[in-house]
Each structure stands twice: as C-alpha cells, then as structure tokens.
Amino acid sequence: MIARLHLYLVDATAALVIWVLVAYAMLEPYDHASPFVAVPLAGLVAVPVAVRRWWPVTALAVTLVATALVVMTQVLPVIALGAPVGAVCFALYTVAVDRDRTWSLAALVATIFVTAGLSGGEVESVLVAVAALGSVWAIGYTTRLRRSMLERETAQAAEQALADERLRIARELHDVVAHNLSLIAVQAGNAAHVRSPEHAYEALQVISETSRAALTEMRGLLGVLRSDADLAPSPGLGGLVDLADRASLAGVRVTLDVRGEAVVPEGIGLSVYRIAQEALTNVVKHAAPAACTVLVEVTTEAVRVEVADDGPGVKELGVGHGLIGMRERVAVYGGTFSAGPGDGGGFRVVAELPVR
Missing domain, CATH: 3.30.565.10 (Histidine kinase-like ATPase, C-terminal domain)
Known part of the structure; x- marks a missing residue:
C-alpha cells in the first residue's frame, strides 16, 4: 500500500512539473497571453499524467488531444512542443506496460502520427518522433514482459511448493499405514491365539482404536491431496x-x-x-x-x-x-x-x- 501511494505521489509531482512547464511555455513568448487560458489548457495536458495508472488509454488520448489543441490553436509555439510531449511519453509508457501488444502498438502509431504532424511533418520530425516515442514504448513493453515472466515464475514456484508438499503428505501416508497396520496385525494375531476372552477383548479394543485413529489421519491427508484445502498441522x-x-x-x-x-x-x-x-x-x-x-x-x-x-x-x-x-x-x-x-x-x- 505504501509503495503504491509512493508511485501516485511521483505521478502527481510529474504532472505538476509538466503543468508548470507547459503553462510557462504558453505565457513566456506572449506578454499579452491570459493566464486564465494558459493555465487550464496546460492542466488539460498535464493532469492525465497523475491518473495514468488508473486509466492509461484515456490518459494518453486526453493528453494527445490536448497537445494537438494547444499547438494547432497556436497557444503553444511548436518550438516548445517538448513539454507536452513529456506528458505524452509518460502516458504512452503506461499503455505499453498495462495493455497488450495490439493496444500499445496502436497507441504508439497514433502518438507518432500526431506528434510528427504537429512538429511539421518533415522527415526529420518523423524520425525524431519514431526514435523518442519508440524508445519509450520499447521500455514499457519490456517492463510488461519482465513482469509477466516474474508472475509466471511466482505462480510456478507456488505450484511446485504445493506439489512438493502433497508429495511429502503422500509419503506420510506410508508411515501412517505401516505403523497402524503393524499394531493391528500384532493385536489380531494375539486375539487369534489367546484363549482368555478378556485378553481377546483387549486385543480387539486396541484394533478398534488404532483403526479409527488411522482412518482419521488418512482422511485428513487424502483430503489435502484431493483438494485445495489448507494443509493441516504436521x-x-x-x-x-x-x-x-x-x-x-x-x-x-x-x-x-x-x-x-x-x-x-x-x-x-x-x-x-x-x-x-x-x-x-x-x-x-x-x-x-x-x-x-x-x-x-x-x-x-x-x-x-x-x-x-x-x-x-x-x-x-x-x-x-x-x-x-x-x-x-x-x-x-x-x-x-x-x-x-x-x-x-x-x-x-x-x-x-x-x-x-
């Protein structure tokens, strides 16, 4: 819980920094620009970064549309496109981590298309967009693959531990059966040879108690082997x-x-x-x-x-x-x-x- 809260605080801090940078880029070249216009538009670009872990695709879409809006309306000069592209990179990374390859590749293509178009559409702009955004996507997708491998390894380790425990319990069955059947066999032999009814009764009583104890323990062990029930104390x-x-x-x-x-x-x-x-x-x-x-x-x-x-x-x-x-x-x-x-x-x- 603390680790998750730390990540959310990092996202909020990154969004605040991008908000300030984008707003500054809007206000700096134009002394007559109104802060009442620049600050909300900058927030529209930056705030999705703070919620990207909850809604990664939505955050990317909003940031991308907001970036296109401020550039196309000339509120933000093209030369200052780097600030909102930083927000786009944050959101694109999250999509690459949290969504499958089809979704993330579609997001990458759309992001490259919009970013290259806003920067002029020249070959150099396209190459820069492909290199920068492609690197961000590759890092995110690699992170997704690594997490997937760790999850599979963790699941396999848990399954192996359960299999080992069940194998141990199966071996315990041998000890239970051998011990109790040996007691039963000895007492059955005694009951068959003694002539005193009292001794025969004692032997049969031991057989009865031992049999019930063995069946109880075996039912518990077999119950674990046949189901996913919690393992009983050894x-x-x-x-x-x-x-x-x-x-x-x-x-x-x-x-x-x-x-x-x-x-x-x-x-x-x-x-x-x-x-x-x-x-x-x-x-x-x-x-x-x-x-x-x-x-x-x-x-x-x-x-x-x-x-x-x-x-x-x-x-x-x-x-x-x-x-x-x-x-x-x-x-x-x-x-x-x-x-x-x-x-x-x-x-x-x-x-x-x-x-x-």
Whole structure:
C-alpha cells in the first residue's frame, strides 16, 4: 500500500512539473497571453499524467488531444512542443506496460502520427518522433514482459511448493499405514491365539482404536491431496506421547524421555516424530513383546533421537522402506543416522538432526 501511494505521489509531482512547464511555455513568448487560458489548457495536458495508472488509454488520448489543441490553436509555439510531449511519453509508457501488444502498438502509431504532424511533418520530425516515442514504448513493453515472466515464475514456484508438499503428505501416508497396520496385525494375531476372552477383548479394543485413529489421519491427508484445502498441522514432538501409548497397547513397554526446552523447527519435529514412529513400528513387528526406550534430546544445535529395545535383535539389516525413509529424513538436514544391534542386545536406532 505504501509503495503504491509512493508511485501516485511521483505521478502527481510529474504532472505538476509538466503543468508548470507547459503553462510557462504558453505565457513566456506572449506578454499579452491570459493566464486564465494558459493555465487550464496546460492542466488539460498535464493532469492525465497523475491518473495514468488508473486509466492509461484515456490518459494518453486526453493528453494527445490536448497537445494537438494547444499547438494547432497556436497557444503553444511548436518550438516548445517538448513539454507536452513529456506528458505524452509518460502516458504512452503506461499503455505499453498495462495493455497488450495490439493496444500499445496502436497507441504508439497514433502518438507518432500526431506528434510528427504537429512538429511539421518533415522527415526529420518523423524520425525524431519514431526514435523518442519508440524508445519509450520499447521500455514499457519490456517492463510488461519482465513482469509477466516474474508472475509466471511466482505462480510456478507456488505450484511446485504445493506439489512438493502433497508429495511429502503422500509419503506420510506410508508411515501412517505401516505403523497402524503393524499394531493391528500384532493385536489380531494375539486375539487369534489367546484363549482368555478378556485378553481377546483387549486385543480387539486396541484394533478398534488404532483403526479409527488411522482412518482419521488418512482422511485428513487424502483430503489435502484431493483438494485445495489448507494443509493441516504436521505432528511433532508433542505427538510422541500418543505414539508411545499406541505402541504400548501393542505389547511394547515404551519409556519416553524428552529432554531440553529449545524450540524445534516444524520440519525437524516432523522428522523426529516419523523416525520414532518407524522405529517403534519395527519394534512392534520384530521384537514384541519387548521393552523399548525412546530418548529425545533437544539442544539449540541439534535434536537427537534414540530408540532402543531389548528384543532378540536381528542378524543383518534389511533394505525395507523403513530404514531408507529414516535415512532420507536425516539426510535432508545433513544429520547422522545409524541403526543396528545394541551393545547389550536388541536393536538400536540413533538419529541426529542439526538445527540450522
């Protein structure tokens, strides 16, 4: 708003200067000229410059007609034609910037025709008009092209950002589905093998709650992918408690320890959440029933997350999407990642993400 007001003030100042110059050019050669005639006619030439951004074509037409009027009625001598031509150049530039090529070229031809005719119509006058007014038009049209390119680049950048965000959300679907289906599968297996109705009921209750939570989160993500709705907030460190509770329902005794009070950027918080989610999913699938410790240390320089369990461990690391996804999340921030058997048995995942 302030920038626009500044431009309007510049236009008003330019119009005032041209008004004074044109009026002076009318009054100077003739001591008997009446200011009551010269000042209004000079205003008719100059005032359109102040409103050229609102009505560019109208401003050019009025300025051009007024210039022709004062010259043809000999109120303004031809030798002083430069002052009103300055107003014409202002208006022509605005037409070249704001109107398409057809309109601006038509305005250029009309302006050259009138200006060259008023100055005598000689070849030299035509060449001077073509050179001066053509340069003004070229500058304005180049400005229009540059603005158009910037608008397209801005629109493309916005579309790319939205596409990237939707791709990120699509990847989040994998984490949501994998985590919750793993919990459901474990509890379904428990329900199929237990003989106690109470234990079967507890397993089915976990399946029911986990299914509803997964469907709710997936509906939100798919809603963003299928529409232009606002993107929902991403889970972060605050969601680790619910994550640990869901894993506990699947038979994994989770101890959560979050240390530090520093503010964590949203992207890093989401990555820490997903790394912990994927690590807990692996514990549920491969080590349950087991005890698991989730340690998150937050400092001003980095966020470190460690997930360790006391299960049977693995003989060799797999190549599933879980570990690959965790490595990718850490690599985005230039952090470090390791996963493998723990010193005292079980399996241990450690990731450190620097806070930039």
